[in-house]
Amino acid sequence: MDLKDQLKNLFPDHVPEESPKEEEKKSDIWLQDCPMICKYEKRKGKPITIIEGYTGADEDFKKLAKELKTRLSVGGSFKDDKIIIQGDYRDKIMEILVEKGFNVKRVGG
Template sequence: MDLQDQLKNLFPDHVPQPSEDKGNQPKPEFWIQDEPLLCKYEKRRGKPTTIIAGYTGAASDFKLLAKKIKQLLSVGGGIKDEQIIIQGDYRDKIMEFLKAQGFQVKRVGG
């Protein structure tokens, strides 16, 4: 006698509800942290750059996040000193993307 049969004997009037399968829910691509990411604007060598700092997850997730942002904006960039450096001033678009992914984002600077 399995568990379902035992439950039917104990609660004969109960109609079981279909269970929600957690496999259907999309798994987040990145590790979502409690601390907000910092999104700031700087000029380096006279050129505008957007810098995302404060990510405390795994290095592989950090690289994947940088890759997704660069693909979204179709721009260049890289990772240096635990910061994502994006060429150009794209703070608003990056902040929207990060919020859609479930991150908290804090705008630093002007």
Template structure:
């Protein structure tokens, strides 16, 4: 006997309200005028790609980090107002950001 059946026995006259689901709108990211910086570093001997220079809210930057990680199927983190992606994915990241409408500047080798 599940919970709904138990509640029905306790309160036979009660009619549950229909659940209204609001359509989920896609989150709009803040597109800035200044270019974001995409650079390559080695940390503890391993290649990493770092994206900095986003002027929007921190939540938007975290959402962007999650989108990049899922699109590229790589690990990474958001730390100190920078997205740190494991591996050298500068070209792919720059392509994804440009398709979203961001300006990106490549720094380093």
């Protein structure tokens, strides 16, 4: 006798609800067809990661920048339609963006 049978014996009037299937997580950020570019540079001897090529609204790109900075626990900024993250986090950033549904292209190194 499994657990479902035991529960039916305890609660004969109970009708089990159908559990809804987990829907894909829909992002409130506009997803584009062409890939975003994730590249690595050094400025004043310090490594930075630059994400560019987003064709949606600036507000969505700013939200994405804020989420990346909080998930990676690093500093950064949003300037000239580019997200600048302090440090070399290309792999982690690409994983996060692919998880959100973006196409990402790695440039440099």
